[in-house]
Amino acid sequence: MKAIELEKAYNPKEFEDRIYSEWVEKGYFKPYSDGDNPVRALREAKNINYTVVIPPPNVTGVLHMGHGLNNTLQDVVVRYHRMKGDNTLWIPGTDHAGIATQNVVERALKKEGKGRNDLGREKFIERTWEVTHEHHDTIVRQQKKLGNSVDWSRERFTYDEGLSKAVRDVFVTLYERGLMYKGQYLVNWCPRCGTALADDEVDHIDTQGAMYHIYYDFADGSGRIEVATTRPETFFGDTAVAVNPDDERYKNLVGKKVVLPLINKEIPIIADSYVDKEFGTGMVKITPAHDPNDWEVGKRHNLEIINLLNPDGTLNDNVPEKYRGMKCEQARKLVIEDLTEAGFFKNEEKMTHSVGHCYRCKTVVEPYLSYQWFVRMKPLAEKALKAWQDGDIVFYPRKWENTYRHWMENIRDWCVSRQIWWGHRIPAWYCECGETIVSREDPKCCPKCGADASKLRQDSDVLDTWFSSWLWPFSTLGWPENTADLQKFYPTTALVTAYDIIFFWVSRMIMAGLEFTGKSPFHDIYIHGLVRDKQGRKMSKSLGNGIDPLEIIEQYGSDALKFTLSFLCAQGQDVLIDNKTFEMGSKFCNKVWNASRYILGNLEGRNLIPVSDGELTELDKWIYAELDACCRTERDALEGYRYNDAASAVYEFFWYKFCDWYVEATKLSFRNGDEHEKDRQVSVLLNILEESLRLLHPFIPFVTEEIYSKLPLAEIVGNRKAAGGQKILADELYSDMLTTAPFPRVRDERRDEKVMSRFNVLQELIRNVRGLRNECGIDPAFKVNIAIHVVPGSDAEVCREKVDMIKLLAGLSNVEFVGEKPSSSIGTVGTGFEAFILLDDSIDKETLRKHFEKDLMKAQSDAQRTEAKLCGKFVEHAPAEVVQAERDKLEETKRRIEKLSSYIKEL
Known part of the structure; x- marks a missing residue:
């Protein structure tokens, strides 16, 4: 047999793109139940599906390293289950990202000196589609560079025709079930985006501010009270001052009236248990239209609700004329000046407090009174909580169960309407007669007065982006139609996602799945950490610490990126990286390449022969047992989403046990053995290499596929069958590519304990x-x-x-x-x-003596320092475990002194 040549240097650029194209062209990322797959019959007979839907990235930019980690972890388990024989489907897709995408287009228009109203709704949406297609194509190219083994024939978009139909059906169904309603409520409002936000779209950031102390005079002239607020500009909307009913200091004041300074408006003092007696003065100004807690107090006491803001965040006509049109911060300074001049301002205390910011543009969010559409969440949450309690869903790691339970038990209604143009238009129409029509189809007339469609006005708002993505696990499979894919692949198996804002998406998907299909949308929920820099900081543009996964792939290759991220991803921990971190994955891929190159280079002049169990040496039996142990560890770890355990196992096996021990030891056979022994040894080496490549493939798919393509596979498989003890199992039919080859099985019969x-x-x-x-x-x-x-x-x-x-x-x-x-x-x-x-x-004994004497002097010095430390105040003040560690260190040093002394004596 001729030697099989691998290029001397490992260069992933030479084969990664080529291999990915071949995988896709041959349809190997489709489930085995699709089409004409060479192992279709045997795989389908198992009747085990493994389905994953990708968390859809927003079509507003490029993938970052967080996407790189998330996609890598999904790819590892998807490849593993595909090789294991499960009917595997990984559905790709993207999110239309309403607010974010509209912001991108509006920023581009601003550079042209235009706004969206200059284009009009229809032209603006056309422009947004152009941006969407451009970003979508970029994201797809990036996912292919990452090596994502997704079924591109089933790609979906949260704004495509099928998902739009699902969104509309869900909205109408919720309305029919009394779970969707429209009402005037206090919502989170982003003045920059000009839209309402859900609670989980608000980032709370510690911000420098102040507590301002203001005097309100009693209406009867009997004195004054002191209130404290972080937002003095909102006092024009005060409709009461509240005290705790159990606060003895103020019981006699309840019912009295005070006068708002500058506008001379009388408001009552009320009693409400919301007030914390210990905070500030124990007296709280109540501004129902501009604080969520005040809103609840206002509802309980039937207080007047006065909105002070315009949609752009400026003060409106409900404030004195001199403040109208000002932004809140600008007005705040002027209000303080005027209060000071009038004798109503006491002082301010600098403080840091949590302030809500828009999760997209980082503008300060305002509590804002407006009419919005809401989903009534409590009935949905009760079902979702029960699904977890019944074991229908399982979190990895388990600690996220507490977060899930807390969110479900304290859930608030979800504001789903957004005052933007890009997104699913709310399917509600209003007739001049006052009738509201919510319909799956565009109405032709008003059912109440008979007015035709021209008299009907559709709601101008669109739905929250999350309203389409909470349907993602079943809408991507064709729901509300009862498609073949929906029947076969729903519920999906696993969801892999990060723990930041997307966690609330997980909870909503569970609620939607139970409400509209009667089943939880997935069973396994793996929540992974975030990618951070080496200092533990979240990667961001502002810090300039982000890492582009494509740059890492350009430098090291996709496999190096995938293996490094998997190796570092421990359950419940964030992943800390810099650019050099990926050298580890690159070195491992190099090791795999060079070891394979050495083995294939030894084929020159050799004959591959069947090797029976009886012909295996102790060395062979040992490595087969170690391979089986690695296989067992990897299987168990991947079944439980313990990526770093699985990656560590294959790393330890291949680098140390296979290369450093087995391959090195087999050199004796090639050096000293006869021709038959050399044939036997190279045959066993190829068998083990082939199985090892299958173990490694989920983590480093490209390099293993390239090496696998060079193997004399027909001879390996034929000899394995002929050997009897090493025969191929019945359901392990091989395809022409590693990606659909069977994952190794644990063969306990190969282990000899002696x-x-x-x-x-x-x-x-x-x-x-x-x-x-x-x-x-x-x-x-x-x-x-x-x-x-x-x-x-x-x-x-x-x-x-x-x-x-x-x-x-x-x-x-x-x-x-x-x-x-x-x-x-x-x-x-x-x-x-x-x-x-x-x-x-x-x-050279003299050189050795000097070496030992130098080490002995250092050990003696270390022992003296430690003894002195243990005789001082350190023992009294240090924690017990720290003291014990020093004592253990001293004992170890003394043993080293004794050993070095004996070495010197021998010399």
Whole structure:
């Protein structure tokens, strides 16, 4: 057989794009139940579906490293389940991102000196579609560069025709069930975006501000009270002052009236348990139209509600003329000046407090009184809470269950209308007769008065973007139509998402799924951490610490990015990275490439032959057992979404056990074996490499696919079948590409505990000798002589049989077996053995003595410092565990002193 050539240097640019195109063209990302798949019949017979819907990225920009992590984690489990034999579907898609996308277009128009009203609604939406298509194409290209194994034939968009139909159906259904209503309420309002926001679209940011103390005079002239507020400009909308009913200081004031300064308006003092007696003066101004808590107080006491704001955040005609048209901060300064001049301002106290900001444009959000559409959430939340309690949904990690429960138990109605143009238009029409028509189809006339469609006015608002994405798991599969995909792939299996604002999307999807399909939309919910920089800061444009995943792919390749992120992603923890972090993944891919290149290069002149169980050496049996252990760990970890455990297992197996131990040890066969042994060894090596590539594929799909394509697969599979003990399992039919090859199975029959025990001792001996050489400062390239004392009958007897392997892997010139410790030697002890480096003429004893004496002086100095520390006040003041750590450190140093002293004595 000829040697199979891999390029000398690992260069992912040469094959990643080519391989991805081939995967897509051959339809290998489609579920096995689709089309003419070579393993379709066997896969479908299992009747196990694994379905994932991608959290749709917004069509407003490019993917960032957070997307890179999220997409990588989905790709790993999707590839694993596809190889495992499950009928696997990963649905891609994008979100129309109402507010964000409209902002992008409006910013572009502003540069042209225009606004959306200059274009009109229809032309503005046309312009927005152009931007959407452009950004969508960019996102798709990026996802392909990441290697996402999604089924592109099923790609969806939250504003496509099918999802638009689903959105409309849900709105009307909720209205018919009494769960959708329109009313005047206090909402979160973004003056910059000109629209209402849901509670979870508001970012609360600690902001520098002040508490302003103001005097209100009693209407009867009997004195004055003091109130404190962070927003003095809103006092024009005060309709009461509240005190706690249990506050003895103010009980006699309830019912009296005070006068608002500057406008001389009388308002009552009321009693309400909302007021905290200990906060400030214990007297709170109530402004129902501009504070959520005041709104609730106002409703309880039937107070007048006075809105002071225009939609753009400026003060309106309900304030004195001199303040009208001002922004709140500008008006605040003037109000304080006027109150001071009139003698009503006491003082201000600087403070930091949490202020709501728009999650898109970061403008300060105003509580704003307006008519909006709301979803009544409590009935939906009760079902969703029960689904979790019944075990229909499971969180990974479990700690998110508490967040989920708390949110469901304290849920508020959801404001779903938005005062923008880009999005699903609310399917409600208003007739001049006062009738409101909510319909799945555009009405042709008013059902009440008979007026034709020209007399009807459709609601100008659109629905919150999340209103389409909360339907994502079933609308993407064709709902409300009862499609074949919906029947087969719903409920989906897993949702993989981050823990920031998107968590509330998870909860809403569960509510929608239960309400409209009767089933929870997914069973597994894996909540991963955020990508942060090395200082633990969230990546952002303002900090300039973001990392572009495409730049990492350009530098290191997609596999390096995917493996690094998977390796670092531990459940419940954020991922801290910088650009250099990805060198780890790149080095691992290089290791896989170089090891494969070495093995394939050894095929020159060799014949691949069947190797039965009886022909396996102890070394072969050991590596097969280790491969099975890795397979078991990886399977268990990926089933439980423990990505770093799975990645660590394949890393440890391939780099250390396969390359550093097995491949190195097999060099003896190629050096000393006859032709049959060389054929046998290369055949086993190829078998193990092929299985290893299947283990590695979910994490590094491109490089493993490229290497797999070079393997003499027909010969490997044929020999495996012929060998009997290593025969291929019945359901493991191979396709021409690794991405649809079977994931390895754990073969317990390949594990021999006696072999494992013996080889573990052999490894222990070699590690101990390597460690002793290192401790002595002996050059790794210098071959030393050792003696070994073996306890008769122990597993260490293996050392007598594997002398050549010990010499090769420990870098030795000679090994002799002795009954007792040789004179002039330094030793190490292990399981059933003692090993000694012989201090013969091959060793430069004077250099070694100096090395030991230098180490001894340092150890003695360290011990003195630690002893002094433990005799001082440190023991009294330091935590007990810290003190114990110092004591343990001292004991270890004393043992080292004793050992170094014995080494010097031997010299």
